[in-house]
Amino acid sequence: xxxxxxxxxxxxxxxxxxxxxxxxxxxxxxxxxxxxxxxxxxxxxxxxxxxxxxxxxxxxxxxxxxxxxxxxxxxxxxxxxxxxxxxxxxxxxxxxxxxxxxxxxxxxxxxxxxxxxxxxxxxxxxxxxxxxxxxxxxxxxxxxxxxxxxxxxxxxxxxxxxxxxxxxxxxxxxxxxxxxxxxxxxxxxxxxxxxxxxxxxxxxxxxxxxxxxxxxxxxxxxxxxxxxxxxxxxxxxxxxxxxxxxxxxxxxxxxxxxxxxx
Amino acid sequence: xxxxxxxxxxxxxxxxxxxxxxxxxxxxxxxxxxxxxxxxxxxxxxxxxxxxxxxxxxxxxxxxxxxxxxxxxxxxxxxxxxxxxxxxxxxxxxxxxxxxxxxxxxxxxxxxxxxxxxxxxxxxxxxxxxxxxxxxxxxxxxxxxxxxxxxxxxxxxxxxxxxxxxxxxxxxxxxxxxxxxxxxxxxxxxxxxxxxxxxxxxxxxxxxxxxxxxxxxxxxxxxxxxxxxxxxxxxxxxxxxxxxxxxxxxxxxxxxxxxxxx
Amino acid sequence: xxxxxxxxxxxxxxxxxxxxxxxxxxxxxxxxxxxxxxxxxxxxxxxxxxxxxxxxxxxxxxxxxxxxxxxxxxxxxxxxxxxxxxxxxxxxxxxxxxxxxxxxxxxxxxxxxxxxxxxxxxxxxxxxxxxxxxxxxxxxxxxxxxxxxxxxxxxxxxxxxxxxxxxxxxxxxxxxxxxxxxxxxxxxxxxxxxxxxxxxxxxxxxxxxxxxxxxxxxxxxxxxxxxxxxxxxxxxxxxxxxxxxxxxxxxxxxxxxxxxxx
Numbered sequence: 001x002x003x004x005x006x007x008x009x010x011x012x013x014x015x016x017x018x019x020x021x022x023x024x025x026x027x028x029x030x031x032x033x034x035x036x037x038x039x040x041x042x043x044x045x046x047x048x049x050x051x052x053x054x055x056x057x058x059x060x061x062x063x064x065x066x067x068x069x070x071x072x073x074x075x076x077x078x079x080x081x082x083x084x085x086x087x088x089x090x091x092x093x094x095x096x097x098x099x100x101x102x103x104x105x106x107x108x109x110x111x112x113x114x115x116x117x118x119x120x121x122x123x124x125x126x127x128x129x130x131x132x133x134x135x136x137x138x139x140x141x142x143x144x145x146x147x148x149x150x151x152x153x154x155x156x157x158x159x160x161x162x163x164x165x166x167x168x169x170x171x172x173x174x175x176x177x178x179x180x181x182x183x184x185x186x187x188x189x190x191x192x193x194x195x196x197x198x199x200x201x202x203x204x205x206x207x208x209x210x211x212x213x214x215x216x217x218x219x220x221x222x223x224x225x226x227x228x229x230x231x232x233x234x235x236x237x238x239x240x241x242x243x244x245x246x247x248x249x250x251x252x253x254x255x256x257x258x259x260x261x262x
Numbered sequence: 263x264x265x266x267x268x269x270x271x272x273x274x275x276x277x278x279x280x281x282x283x284x285x286x287x288x289x290x291x292x293x294x295x296x297x298x299x300x301x302x303x304x305x306x307x308x309x310x311x312x313x314x315x316x317x318x319x320x321x322x323x324x325x326x327x328x329x330x331x332x333x334x335x336x337x338x339x340x341x342x343x344x345x346x347x348x349x350x351x352x353x354x355x356x357x358x359x360x361x362x363x364x365x366x367x368x369x370x371x372x373x374x375x376x377x378x379x380x381x382x383x384x385x386x387x388x389x390x391x392x393x394x395x396x397x398x399x400x401x402x403x404x405x406x407x408x409x410x411x412x413x414x415x416x417x418x419x420x421x422x423x424x425x426x427x428x429x430x431x432x433x434x435x436x437x438x439x440x441x442x443x444x445x446x447x448x449x450x451x452x453x454x455x456x457x458x459x460x461x462x463x464x465x466x467x468x469x470x471x472x473x474x475x476x477x478x479x480x481x482x483x484x485x486x487x488x489x490x491x492x493x494x495x496x497x498x499x500x501x502x503x504x505x506x507x508x509x510x511x512x513x514x515x516x517x518x519x520x521x522x523x524x
Numbered sequence: 525x526x527x528x529x530x531x532x533x534x535x536x537x538x539x540x541x542x543x544x545x546x547x548x549x550x551x552x553x554x555x556x557x558x559x560x561x562x563x564x565x566x567x568x569x570x571x572x573x574x575x576x577x578x579x580x581x582x583x584x585x586x587x588x589x590x591x592x593x594x595x596x597x598x599x600x601x602x603x604x605x606x607x608x609x610x611x612x613x614x615x616x617x618x619x620x621x622x623x624x625x626x627x628x629x630x631x632x633x634x635x636x637x638x639x640x641x642x643x644x645x646x647x648x649x650x651x652x653x654x655x656x657x658x659x660x661x662x663x664x665x666x667x668x669x670x671x672x673x674x675x676x677x678x679x680x681x682x683x684x685x686x687x688x689x690x691x692x693x694x695x696x697x698x699x700x701x702x703x704x705x706x707x708x709x710x711x712x713x714x715x716x717x718x719x720x721x722x723x724x725x726x727x728x729x730x731x732x733x734x735x736x737x738x739x740x741x742x743x744x745x746x747x748x749x750x751x752x753x754x755x756x757x758x759x760x761x762x763x764x765x766x767x768x769x770x771x772x773x774x775x776x777x778x779x780x781x782x783x784x785x786x
Contacts (some may be wrong), residue, residue: 001293016577019560023530030528035284035296036275038278052278126760297543322551496650
């Protein structure tokens with residue numbers, strides 16, 4: 001089984017940066033199989049990168065290595081890290097990009113990558129994708145064990161996604177992301193929505209949390225748990241975003257059923 | 263020889279949908295080789311998807327599997343189908359996307375894919391690319407025979423490309439597509455153009471149907487049969503679309519030589 | 525080790541042209557590994573294509589074949605060529621696209637590709653990428669020796685990048701390219717900058733030529749030698765282009781220290 005490495009960046013497709021990282025990988029492991037998740041993450045948007053990765057990684061076969069480079073802190077002192085789970089490995093900057101992995105995986109280990117013998121030299125401060133992340137992913141794909149790459153750390157950065165906040169008896173959340181088909185990812189978690197909830201976005205009221213799309217009625221706008229673990233607002237055969245007029249950053253209001261004492 | 267699967271969608275490259283389909287395929291067949299035709303088909307434009315596929319598929323080696331997901335009818339009751347020819351297989355929705363394959367291939371078989379044991383469960387109504395088409399393509403690439411996937415059907419959908427229509431003694435056709443290099447695909451077929459024809463588009467007159475580009479004169483705008491089987495308006499070293507000012511949807515007028523009785 | 529072929533074009537990703545070239549290659553060599561450098565070179569911009577290739581090719585493993593199709597002279601009489609170095613091969617049109625390879629490589633051989641038995645027939649004048657460059661790259665990747673493809677030539681086209689020019693006691697150069705991260709490639713070479721130089725762009729003065737990014741101070745705009753061999757204007761943790769307001773074509777002024785006689 002050939003080693004599989006996915007790539008997720010904010011590099012875009014016009015410059016040869018992604019191609020260069022692939023060249024570096026293949027120069028170390030000519031057998032590696034490379035799959036692009038996306039290179040169109042909004043520049044430096046760590047949350048969007050984290051959501052993209054979280055939506056996709058679970059669909060890949062065991063042993064897949066996910067290389068993610070979205071980093072506003074180019075050249076800063078943040079650490080390169082390796083996150084290992086029983087099924088996958090993640091390589092990228094310690095800037096919170098793997099926070100949704102930490103949240104979802106029951107078991108994982110985070111290592112600070114310090115084994116400079118696996119880096120390209122001299123290491124550029126601005127293109128660590130080429131000089132650190134790509135070669136380390138390639139060596140890992142050749143079977144180099146994680147413990148050779150650096151020590152386990154506990155103080156890695158765990159970024160919080162913006163959380164819904166209480167406001168006058170309701171919870172105010174927001175839209176994290178809208179995909180091409182109009183699915184609207186909110187920052188509510190399934191556990192935030194008790195029976196009897198009402199979500200409001202631009203005056204549209206949503207009261208139905210379905211377990212899969214086919215349970216939604218045609219024409220209805222409903223809530224569903226998306227593959228990144230957040231509540232999404234969707235419609236069965238059309239764009240929920242278009243139906244409710246939602247875009248990234250919009251507010252989503254959660255009203256809970258009133259509890260009264262007996 | 264590794265199994266080869268091409269992918270054609272209207273998913274775009276920003277969201278991780280294409281990457282997810284590739285993950286699903288590689289989790290089933292780690293040896294599959296994946297080639298993107300395009301993911302920039304105009305959203306839900308079945309005709310554009312059909313033309314893209316028709317232009318490209320014949321260049322791939324025998325045994326290639328072409329996975330196509332362009333479908334305005336998300337979640338509707340249209341069937342997933344497999345089209346087999348002696349040289350290739352096509353997997354996608356039964357919405358007419360393979361109509362140009364039906365037209366060009368002397369022998370083919372269409373099957374309704376019903377073998378749910380090869381689907382990802384639960385099957386999403388909105389992302390059948392991930393849950394039906396990708397895994398079925400992967401199993402087919404591992405050698406699963408078509409007859410295990412579902413029964414042959416005869417009532418598959420054969421979409422008509424918009425046909426030229428008679429209008430006051432001439433035929434009125436239209437521009438189906440303009441590519442990046444300015445080749446203008448019309449909805450005329452080679453058989454529509456008898457000796458002595460005159461095609462008119464925005465007052466430019468074209469009277470020359472050449473068999474290959476080198477037969478066109480420099481500077482001339484001429485007609486040629488494109489690889490999707492339609493008459494294209496081209497120029498040898500420049501953009502015919504720019505020369506004649508043509509864009510998708512524009513009218514193309516065919517004047518035939520007058521026949522008079524002896 | 526599977527044969528590795530990179531692809532660089534100005535075809536864009538909407539039309540199936542890149543996919544078609546890959547189909548042609550894989551029909552000849554099913555084992556070939558294909559990596560995109562970019563397909564977003566500005567249409568017909570040979571200099572941009574040459575810079576893209578020059579920035580990237582050295583990162584690929586020995587034996588890599590680089591296929592480049594950026595050509596304003598579609599259908600013209602320019603020759604298809606193969607450039608061989610001890611480490612790599614380059615296939616594309618003889619229009620200057622490989623000029624930076626000629627400049628950087630100590631040893632290379634240029635051949636006019638005339639072995640028509642390796643072409644797709646009939647050869648289209650407008651899509652030689654499909655009919656000449658892709659199949660020849662595929663045959664080369666299968667081990668066909670360069671000398672079977674055509675004779676060595678000496679009169680290949682060597683395009684000059686626009687050179688800085690003297691003007692009233694200073695040298696006037698220009699911006700060749702700005703990448704997504706704001707690195708500004710000028711047309712100065714490292715040898716053009718003696719100790720004591722001053723580069724001026726939009727009134728920003730740069731006097732520091734560093735050997736690698738980490739030698740630049742935070743916040744500083746400095747000069748560095750880029751991977752294509754030109755002087756680049758960069759900043760350590762931000763976009764130099766944004767800091768100085770630079771875009772392609774802008775003028776860059778080089779002031780030299782005054783030399784006076786003893």
